[in-house]
Amino acid sequence: MADEQAPFTSHLEELRKRLIIIGCSWVVAFLGCYAFAERIFQYISEPVRAVLPEGSSLVFIHATEPFFTYLKVAAIAGLLVALPIILWQIWAFVAPGLYSGEKKFAVPFVLVSCCCFAAGTYFGFFFVFPTIFTFLIKYGTGSGEISAMLSMGAYLSLSAKLLLAFGLVFELPIVIFFLARMGVVDYHWLAKNRKFALLGAFVFGAVLTPPDVISQTAIALPFVLLYEVGVWIARFFGKKKPKEEEDETEAAP
DSSP states (O other): OHHHHHHHHHHHHHHHHHHHHHHHHHHHHHHHHHTTHHHHHHHHTHHHHTTSOTTOOOBOSSTTHHHHHHHHHHHHHHHHHTHHHHHHHHHHHHGGGSOHHHHTTHHHHHHHHHHHHHHHHHHIIIIIHHHHHHHHHHHHHTTSSSOOOOBHHHHHHHHHHHHHHHHHHTTHHHHHHHHHHTTSOOHHHHHHTHHHHHHHHHHHHHHHSOSSHHHHHHHHHHHHHHHHHHHHHHHHHSOOOHHHHHHHHHHOO
């Protein structure tokens, strides 16, 4: 009985070690980012401040709102800064259960995952945010009888949720790659279920974005396009079934 519990205990100890490293790296990154929290918030609020009517600005409703807003900004920025370490620790925890041939993907996994997440947030911030906030602000102030005075905390919550959504969407090819390598899915199954992926894209967009067509479509379109990329990734890099291996051997010169 003790022998059976030993592996489980060692796994828990390993998990504890990885979580401590992740937590410490996040805290260090948070402290570093907090010194620049106000400047970071000014930068990420530029898309909405650029479309606010003249005389309008971001405001705070509660006395503590700026303080907690800057704390959240530092926490989010710190998470992004610590992301490579976090992903590496996740990989280090699951790596012992992988085959030797799969362990070589460690460095590419961390680098590509970070690049995909960064590409998603870049796309959302520079290409989608201006369109979304222009539409929302003009829709709200279109009658001329309502003034736009957005709360700092409310804007941060919305923008953080949108950036997270875009970052996760751009991770889709990585997820499909590993699922295909493990044999969980193959490109035949992915191609057959395109219609469900399209439905899931709009459901995902509806859950994580404001209730308007522009933001939902802005999430759904990259999701669908990256799903198609994932189909081709699964076709070329997925786990080969015996019949497919035989067909490739016969087709080889």
